[in-house]
Amino acid sequence: MFKKLLKLSLAIGMFATFLQGASTFTLKLQSADPSGSINFKLQEKWAKTVATMTNSDIKIEILPVNSIVKYTETLDAIGAGVLDGEISSIAYFSGKDPAFALMGNTVGAWSDPNDLILFMEYGGGNEFMNKLMNPYGVTFVSAMTNGLESLVAKKPIRSVAELKGLKMRAPEGLVQAVFKAAGAAPVNLPYSEVFTSLDKGVIEAADASTLAVNAQAGLNKIAKYPIFPGFHSIPLMDLSINTKLWNKMPKNYQEIIKVSFRDYVRQIISTIKLSDKAEAARATATKDYTIITWPESEKIKFRRIAQGEWKKMSTESPNAKEAYDLITKFLKDNGMI
Known part of the structure; x- marks a missing residue:
């Protein structure tokens, strides 16, 4: 009986290990920001949050701008599997279709970064970006922006x-x-x-x-x-991931990435707004x-x-x-x- 239980226990353990391995993902995402910048540091913080929320089943490495490919080449690199994804600027792909330029920086349209995020989440922007990026083997996961430029x-x-x-x-x-x-x-x-x-x-x-x-x-x-x-x-930026890789992820992991990234976007918008207000107050004084x-x-x-x-x-x-x-x-x- 003991031998049977031992065999059964080992079999269950091996199956559990198999399941855990099958649901483990390591992603390399290239950023449009240099290492050491506040944006890059917040992106690394977001990656750690995802690891915590998934019990390290999803590990994300944030790579600085131009570290693997030139910043204008990330879309093709993701589709080819050279990169797993990006946190970058949509306007960088304007040469592929003018729609990337129009969506990437609709000059004069937005007076507040939250207006752009509202458009993306509730005005059909996210869905349209997937229409643009899916043919390249890339899934547009979430929108972001760095704030209103001066x-x-x-x-x-x-x-x-x-x-x-x-x-x-x-x-x-x-x-x-x-x-x-x-x-x-x-x-x-x-x-x-x-x-x-x-x-x-x-x-x-x-x-x-x-x-x-x-x-x-x-x-x-x-x-x-x-x-x-x-x-x-107010430039439109993105979190985008290789479509085949994205589709392999369980739905709950996809949702964790989406929700945690939306929280990161709010953090970056708030951080920039507070920094700008503090600088304006300092300069006035x-x-x-x-x-x-x-x-x-x-x-x-x-x-x-x-x-x-x-x-x-x-x-x-x-x-x-x-x-x-x-x-x-x-x-x-x-x-x-």
Whole structure:
């Protein structure tokens, strides 16, 4: 009898080990952020949360930007199995379809990062992104954003009219097209050259990052009239995973990843908002630089100009047209245009 029980116990143990192994996943996700940045640290914290919630059945390694492939190549790398997933920016894939550009940074559309997240979760954005990414063997799991960017400037810019002739840095694509339509003279410069270009007077203003990040980079010391809160740019970012791998995961593990990542998104939005508010309060108290705040009427003017550029881009592909219709419907339904 003992031998029979022993054999049965060993068989059960081996079966349990098999089941545990079958439900264990190790994922390598490449981030769009460098190691050491606040975003990267929060992503690592999220990965630890997933491990805790799954009793280490899901282990996620966050890799810094460009560590395995170039930041513009992650979509193909995930589909090919070189990477298991990404936490990156949708606009990086604009060359594949203009819809990625329109969804990735709908310039002038959003005044608050939570509005973008609402659109993604309740306005059909998540579903549309899966339509775009599924053909590449990639599943769009969740949306995220880093927050509302602040325009840095060496002179006060208080209205759309004062953008006329302004020499400024704006990334190639929709951001550049919108500022050009608004009367500015945008040039394409890498972020690494923004400080030097402002300092030497090559440009007078720059689309860069959030108020606190710009301050940490020293941009507000030489461009002493930042516009805050920002009005032009909230980039859409994503958590996306190889579709075959995603489909192998039990539904409860998929839900843990989704829910925990949504919590991470709220953390990053709140962290950035608090950092920006603290920096604005510090700058006001010390008078290190002068914050310019646009009235809502000027934001609406800029958004109307931006809409014309969205519409132009919508003619470039069927997916871009669908993205345009989806975004504008949500904005109209919620009284934002």
